[in-house]
Amino acid sequence: MSNVCLTLPAFARKAEVRRGRQRLEITGENSMFVGHYSVAFAVKTERNRIPLWVLFIAVQFLDYIWATLVLLGVEKLRVIKGFTAGSMLDSYFHPYSHSLFAAMAWSAIAAVVYKTFCSRHGCLHSNTAALIVGVAVFSHWILDLVAHPRDLAIYDDTWKVGFGLWNYRDPEFALEVALLAGGIIVYLARNVMPPIRKTATIGFGIVLVIVQIGDTYVPRTPLTDKATAMGVWIFYTLFVVVAFLVEKIGRLRQINAPWS
Numbered sequence: 001m002s003n004v005c006l007t008l009p010a011f012a013r014k015a016e017v018r019r020g021r022q023r024l025e026i027t028g029e030n031s032m033f034v035g036h037y038s039v040a041f042a043v044k045t046e047r048n049r050i051p052l053w054v055l056f057i058a059v060q061f062l063d064y065i066w067a068t069l070v071l072l073g074v075e076k077l078r079v080i081k082g083f084t085a086g087s088m089l090d091s092y093f094h095p096y097s098h099s100l101f102a103a104m105a106w107s108a109i110a111a112v113v114y115k116t117f118c119s120r121h122g123c124l125h126s127n128t129a130a131l132i133v134g135v136a137v138f139s140h141w142i143l144d145l146v147a148h149p150r151d152l153a154i155y156d157d158t159w160k161v162g163f164g165l166w167n168y169r170d171p172e173f174a175l176e177v178a179l180l181a182g183g184i185i186v187y188l189a190r191n192v193m194p195p196i197r198k199t200a201t202i203g204f205g206i207v208l209v210i211v212q213i214g215d216t217y218v219p220r221t222p223l224t225d226k227a228t229a230m231g232v233w234i235f236y237t238l239f240v241v242v243a244f245l246v247e248k249i250g251r252l253r254q255i256n257a258p259w260s
């Protein structure tokens with residue numbers, strides 16, 4: 001009996017020390033996110049005229065579905081310290097948003113939705129543009145395949161794959177930034193725009209890199225599964241709004257003061 005009384009506070013103290021250490025060691029809950037935006041920037045051209053904000057939704061579409069389903073309690077997420085070097089997310093059940101078959105289905109749905117939207121608004125090259133939107137949605141799964149540990153199912157919740165680059169924090173961070181920079185360079189080269197929009201685009205790229213640095217390297221206490229999903233909704237939508245505004249600035253200038 002006395003043993004129990006003596007050991008319990010000891011256990012409690014140890015747990016407290018462990019919790020303290022966790023607070024210091026935790027370094028973000030990376031979900032390979034700025035790398036996805038490289039695709040949004042890279043596929044936008046003068047010819048397809050897909051709004052950048054639409055592509056920003058497309059490349060994160062699977063994560064929007066995922067965050068929504070986590071909030072609804074349908075898909076499951078555990079937040080674990082040290083699950084991989086760069087991530088605390090153990091997304092152990094996400095067949096409806098992140099299985100290969102689901103990714104293909106969501107890509108097809110996104111393409112059809114964009115095609116329908118395009119037909120109503122009389123866009124040019126709507127078939128190609130719709131196909132590009134579908135490819136942008138699917139690109140999310142390909143990049144997740146590179147980054148994720150083996151948690152991406154091929155079908156339903158079986159045959160899990162993932163190359164696990166999250167286990168190597170610095171190379172993973174370097175790849176994300178290199179992809180994003182490459183995407184922005186392609187975007188600036190293929191789209192005619194006033195200098196102010198070029199500056200705004202580069203500034204936006206820098207902000208995304210800063211957010212990624214915070215996500216990957218800055219220690220903080222872990223969030224709950226629902227708070228993580230909510231964060232995905234808030235941050236990704238914020239970036240969609242910025243992408244919309246960046247392209248708007250250019251257009252307003254174009255109308256007011258023709259530069260070409």
Ligand SMILES: [Zn+2]
Binds near residue numbers: 062098
């Ligand atoms: Zn994802």
